[in-house]
Amino acid sequence: MLDYITSYLSDTVKVTPGQVGNVFWIVVYIFIVFGGVSVAVIAMNWLERKALAHFQIRLGPMRVGPHGLLQPIADALKLFTKEDIIPSAADKLVFWIAPLIILCASFTTYIVVPFGPTHAITDLNIGILFMLGVSSLSVLGVVMAGWASNSHYPLIGALRSSAQMVSYEIAMGLAVVSAVLMTSLNAAGTGTLSMIGIVRAQQAQHVWFLFKFFPLGLIAFVIFAIAMIAETNRAPFDLPEAESELTAGFHTEYSGLRWSLFMLGEYAAMIAVSSIAVTLWLGGWMRPFPNALTGDTWDAVFSLFPGLTFLGLAAICFVGVARMPKHPYFRVQTIGLAGFGAVLGLIGLVLFAPPVRDRIQDIYWFVAKVGVFMYLYIWYRATFPRYRFDQLMKVGWKVLLPIALGVLIATAVWGVLV
Amino acid sequence: MTDATKYLSHLELGEPDKTFLDSNELIINMGPQHPATHGVLRVILKLDGEKVLGTECVIGYLHRGVEKIAEHRTYTMFNPYVDRMDYVAAVSNGLGYCEAVEKLLNIEAPPRANYIRVILTELNRLASHQLWLGTHALDIGAMTPLFYTFRDREEILKIFEKYCGARLTTHAFRIGGCLYETYDGFERDVKKFIDSAPSKIDEYEELLTTNRIWVERTKGVGTISAKDCIALGVTGPVLRASGVKWDLRKAQPYAAYRDFDFEIPIGESGDTYDRYLVRMQEMRQSLRILEQAVGKIPEGPIMAKVPKVMKPPVGEIYHSIEAPKGELGYFIVSDGSTQPYRVRVRPPSFVNLQALDIMVRGQLVADVIAVIGTLDIVLGEVDR
Numbered sequence: 001m002l003d004y005i006t007s008y009l010s011d012t013v014k015v016t017p018g019q020v021g022n023v024f025w026i027v028v029y030i031f032i033v034f035g036g037v038s039v040a041v042i043a044m045n046w047l048e049r050k051a052l053a054h055f056q057i058r059l060g061p062m063r064v065g066p067h068g069l070l071q072p073i074a075d076a077l078k079l080f081t082k083e084d085i086i087p088s089a090a091d092k093l094v095f096w097i098a099p100l101i102i103l104c105a106s107f108t109t110y111i112v113v114p115f116g117p118t119h120a121i122t123d124l125n126i127g128i129l130f131m132l133g134v135s136s137l138s139v140l141g142v143v144m145a146g147w148a149s150n151s152h153y154p155l156i157g158a159l160r161s162s163a164q165m166v167s168y169e170i171a172m173g174l175a176v177v178s179a180v181l182m183t184s185l186n187a188a189g190t191g192t193l194s195m196i197g198i199v200r201a202q203q204a205q206h207v208w209f210l211f212k213f214f215p216l217g218l219i220a221f222v223i224f225a226i227a228m229i230a231e232t233n234r235a236p237f238d239l240p241e242a243e244s245e246l247t248a249g250f251h252t253e254y255s256g257l258r259w260s261l262f263m264l265g266e267y268a269a270m271i272a273v274s275s276i277a278v279t280l281w282l283g284g285w286m287r288p289f290p291n292a293l294t295g296d297t298w299d300a301v302f303s304l305f306p307g308l309t310f311l312g313l314a315a316i317c318f319v320g321v322a323r324m325p326k327h328p329y330f331r332v333q334t335i336g337l338a339g340f341g342a343v344l345g346l347i348g349l350v351l352f353a354p355p356v357r358d359r360i361q362d363i364y365w366f367v368a369k370v371g372v373f374m375y376l377y378i379w380y381r382a383t384f385p386r387y388r389f390d391q392l393m394k395v396g397w398k399v400l401l402p403i404a405l406g407v408l409i410a411t412a413v414w415g416v417l418v
Numbered sequence: 419m420t421d422a423t424k425y426l427s428h429l430e431l432g433e434p435d436k437t438f439l440d441s442n443e444l445i446i447n448m449g450p451q452h453p454a455t456h457g458v459l460r461v462i463l464k465l466d467g468e469k470v471l472g473t474e475c476v477i478g479y480l481h482r483g484v485e486k487i488a489e490h491r492t493y494t495m496f497n498p499y500v501d502r503m504d505y506v507a508a509v510s511n512g513l514g515y516c517e518a519v520e521k522l523l524n525i526e527a528p529p530r531a532n533y534i535r536v537i538l539t540e541l542n543r544l545a546s547h548q549l550w551l552g553t554h555a556l557d558i559g560a561m562t563p564l565f566y567t568f569r570d571r572e573e574i575l576k577i578f579e580k581y582c583g584a585r586l587t588t589h590a591f592r593i594g595g596c597l598y599e600t601y602d603g604f605e606r607d608v609k610k611f612i613d614s615a616p617s618k619i620d621e622y623e624e625l626l627t628t629n630r631i632w633v634e635r636t637k638g639v640g641t642i643s644a645k646d647c648i649a650l651g652v653t654g655p656v657l658r659a660s661g662v663k664w665d666l667r668k669a670q671p672y673a674a675y676r677d678f679d680f681e682i683p684i685g686e687s688g689d690t691y692d693r694y695l696v697r698m699q700e701m702r703q704s705l706r707i708l709e710q711a712v713g714k715i716p717e718g719p720i721m722a723k724v725p726k727v728m729k730p731p732v733g734e735i736y737h738s739i740e741a742p743k744g745e746l747g748y749f750i751v752s753d754g755s756t757q758p759y760r761v762r763v764r765p766p767s768f769v770n771l772q773a774l775d776i777m778v779r780g781q782l783v784a785d786v787i788a789v790i791g792t793l794d795i796v797l798g799e800v801d802r
Contacts, residue, residue, distance in 0.1 A: 056565035152446045156468070156783070236559060236631055239784075385631045386559025388784045389468055 029121040033110050041267040045072045048378050055382035066337035067320065082256030087149065090253065094148035099258045101141035102265035108134045109272040114196045116285045116362025127195035128176060131276055132169070135231070138269060139165040142233075142250050145262075149253035157249025160239045160389055164230055167396040168237075172227035174404035175220040178411040179209050179280040182217070185415055199284030206291045210281040213414050220407045221281040223400050225373075228273040230396065232266060234377055236384035237392060274373035275366070282369050285362035303357045306364040310348030317341025443471065446783075450479045454557045454787045457797030461774070461786065468782045473775045477768075480801040488761035493519050493593060493728045496761070501587035503765060504799040506549050508587050509542035509578070510741040516591045517672055518737035518748035522730040523593070525722045531595035532674035533715045537608060538581070538590055539673070540704045540711070544615070545574040546742035546794075547701050551622060554694070554791035558635050563622055570618045577607050594724035600715070608712045615705055623698060636690035640777040640789035643688060650776075651769045654744025656793060659696045660688030666740035673739075678707045690792045697794075729756055743767055743794050763802060767795040 046061070046069065053060025061068025086092055112127040114120040124130050139162055146158020183201035184191030192198060202208055209217045230237035239249075251262045278284060287302045318341045324334045351360055387395065444465040449455040458479035464471040484503060488496045500515045501508035513535055520527060527535070548571045552564035575585040580601050582590045590596065626632045642652070644660040657664055665682040667675040683699030685692030730752040738747030744766025753759040770793050777793075778786045 052561075056562050057569055058565060152444065156444075156446075160468075238559070382562050383625070384560065385555065385626075385629065385635055386784075387631055388635055388782060390782065391631075391634050 026121055029119070033113070033115075033121060034107060037107065037110060037268055037271060038264070040271060041264055042072045042076070044267050044271070044374055045075070045263075047374070048381075051375070051378045052382055055379075066324075066333040066340070069336075069340065076260065079256050079260040084257060085253075085255050087151065087253050089150040091148040091150065094144050095253075096258075098141045098145035098148060099254065099261035099265065101144065102138045103141075103261050103268070105134055105138040105141065106265045106269035106272055109269075112195050113272065113275045114199060114279060114284055115366050116359075117196065117199075119285075119363055120196060123194055123196045125197075126193045128180065128193050128198065128276070128280070131195070131272070132173060132176065135269060135272055136165065136169050138265065141265070145254065146250040149250075151253055153248075153252045154250045157239075157252070161233060161250060163389075164233075164237065164239060164392060164396070167393060168227040168230040168400070171223055171396060171400035171404045172231060174401070174408050175224040175227065176276070176280060178216070178220045178404070178408045181408070181411050181415060182209050182212050185418070195279050195284075199279055199286065202283050203286060203290065208281060208283040208286075210283075213411060216407050216411050216414065217281060219403065220411070221277065223404050223407070224277055224280070225376075227396075227400060228277060229377070229380065230392070232270045232273055234266075234270065235381035236386050238386060239389055239392060270374065270377060271370060274370045274377075277373060278366060278369040285366045287361065287365050303361050304352070306357070306360050307348045307351035309364070309368075310344050310351060314341045314345035314348060317344060448786070450476075455790060456553065456795055459771075459790070459795065459797055459800070461790070463783065463786065465783065468784075470778050470781055470783065470786060473778055473786065475771055475774060477771070477797075477800050480797045482802065484802040485761050485763060488758055490757065492756045493730070493758065496758070497591075497593065498587070498589045500763075501589055502798060503763065503802055504546075504741065504743065504746075504767065504796045505586055506796055507542050507546040507742045509538045509590050510546075510739065510746060512589060512591045513539050513673065514737065514739040514741065514746045514748050516593050517739065518735055518750055519593045519728070519730070520722075521737050522733065522735045522750055522752055523724070523728060524731075525594055525724060527595045527673075527722055528719045529674065529716045530718045531591075531720045531722075533711055534596050534600060534720065535591060536674045536678070537708060537711050537715075538578070538588075540707050541574045541577060541608070541611075543704050543742045544701055545571045547697050547704075548574075550697065550742075550791075550794040551694075554788075554794070555626060555632075557787045557791040558632065560626065560629075560632065563625055566618070566621060566625075570615065573611050573614075577604070577611065580604070580607065592721070592724075593728065595719070595721035597721070599720055605712050605715070608708060612705055612708050612712065616702065619698065619701055626694070627698070633691060635784075635788060636694055636792075638687075639690045639781065639785045640792060641687060641689045642773055642777050646776060647688070647773070650772050652744070652773050654741070654766050654770065654794075655693055655696045655700060656688075656744065656770055656773065658682065659685035659693040661686055666738060666745060670738075672737075674711070675707075678710050680706050690788055693792045727756060729754060738764065741766055743796070743799070744770055765799040765802065767793075767797075767799040768802075771795050771800055 049071070050060045050068065061071035064071045064074045086095055109131050111121045112124050112131055114123070114127075142161045142165070143158045146154040146156075146161075149155070180191055180193060180198070182191075182205075183198055186201065186204060192201065198209075205212070210221050211217060229235075233239075251259055254262060283290075287305075289298075293302075317337050321334055321338045321341065324330050324337065350356055444467075446463045446465055447460065448463055449460040450458040455461065460476040460479065462474045462476065464473070482502070484499055487499055491499070497512065497515060500511040504511050516527075548567040552567035555561075555563040578588050578590070579585045581604065582588050582598055584590075590598075642656070642660055644657075644662045646652075647657045647660045647662065653664070661684055663682050663684050666672070667680075668682060680703045683696050683703060685696050732752055732754040734749065734751045736747055736749045738745045740746075745764065746766055747764035749760075749762040749764070750758050751760040774786075774789060774793065777789045781789075
């Protein structure tokens, strides 16, 4: 075991994920990734409420912790302690299993997400296929939840969501295929479905697939970006849980812990599909301009970003401390915010240390790119009204699907010609 | 006889238990507890999948017997009760009631009072339309306009609060005029609001008017023809969106509306989008009226000579005004005593709600929500 740790820390030997006999690191990564995703979901929860509030000229959570930082934890505690209600008419077993399926489906996808060339739980050679397959299993959980509730609104919500997820998956899949086609544009002419392989192909071709065969890559990416919102049931495609129509759609009858599992699954799925988009079109873990701005100087400059980001966050915290009202009522909050800032600052300083810096860089860029998508999710939610069911189907089948098919064919033709 | 039925016939299975899953038709109860029925409206929906086969409104969950209460109160005492009907347009309710009783008593409010009444009523119309826009957009899924409209509605409510101490159920007018003189800076506050409002309305329109999803969700949804509107007695912006140029402020001018120059915006197709446009235009027209009114409030008394004990002569009166939601009428029967013999209110929301069924038949569940929003009903007024 110690050998693994030392081999990881030494500069010469790089451990590749998915190697035979590398069980130790797989277990370690499982814990890190799943813990990290859970923390990200909590952070996302806070961020969404805060950002949405600021879009809507509100303050959002302000009371629990400085600027509501502890609000998600308070919410989680509240949900855990709520009474567990199963409607008497519900199918208890199915009702019980449904949230677990959604949760498992969205968390299992992280097995193949490459946070860096060596930072992944495993590197399946059918990675992208696995990811699409597993993430589409969550529709099963939605249907089961809707059916088991034995109630009208959840049933309609479940029907809507199954139809929606199935139809958007096709456009999504076609967009993915066109990106996979691009990986085969090398001397050997062999493409790959491996998530790490796809990023390596972008590295080898010196271009993000977003800009490959411009504008084909861009169109495929946009199709995927639209389909992934529909896939995760988020605004403006949040019909299955349309609050104003179906009260809460498929999880109307759920409360407390079970409901929070749905939420956890939904946010985890959002991050998962965003990481597919990042891997396929935005160069995965690669830093910006890996080929244009080369050399040790640029490497050094870009490797400072993680530390600088954390120092920036710490600075924001300290500005918040300075602006906090000088009243005894706010003393605990001020100290808390200062402490939080200090922790962030310390992390930032640690990230400047060369060995850490080199290892953390890939993860940093990957997370930063995924973060952009997360912000877009919130932005859409604040801006768009909700589509109607038939319009949603129309967009899926009559607009996205033909375009995706066209892009796929055009990509193939262009690839052959080039 | 197929093999399967032959095999099963001796079992005498009989009909399986019928549940809602066995039929194509689905009966859904929307409300009275539902986030989008604007209070406690209960709509029983008959659905085929997502398609609406028919609706039935069940009302009365907010019934407080306002009309009955009137029979046991003096004319003055009943005045605050009318504010509780359409609580988002309380000023309009009060105006209608006060003018009806004034007609019955054969007195007339002084011009200054009438101008104050017009200003407050138009501010209230803006507030009511803003609330409609926010909730309507929220029902269709756009969250953000709600907060913008509430931010701007707050300015109006602040003016109300400064004027009469109340924000929502204002009881701003009295029979014979107004009780309160305008406070110092009233005109300045209103002017400030008029100056800032157009850009705010532009802001809402920017979010919605050309928004593709908004247009798709509202165009051709809940269409109602002018003929149907008139047959059902539908009034207000719903009627005007169907192309009928009918506004009581122009048709039977009351208060001081004769003095102002404004237009009646009308729509063409009578769908939800047209109703949205009509109301947005109406907000701008209200600003126009306010602009003309606020500069030239005449000097003079604000209260006419009203008898201490009001005993209207035996008779009956029907007086209606253009409330933000449509024609708000009061039918008052006097038996010569201090209390009305009967007060019947013609609430616009109640009458407009009738149109729900023909507007949503054959459309989808999501459209029911859009149409309830576009009808702009307030359940306090529907049930009274």
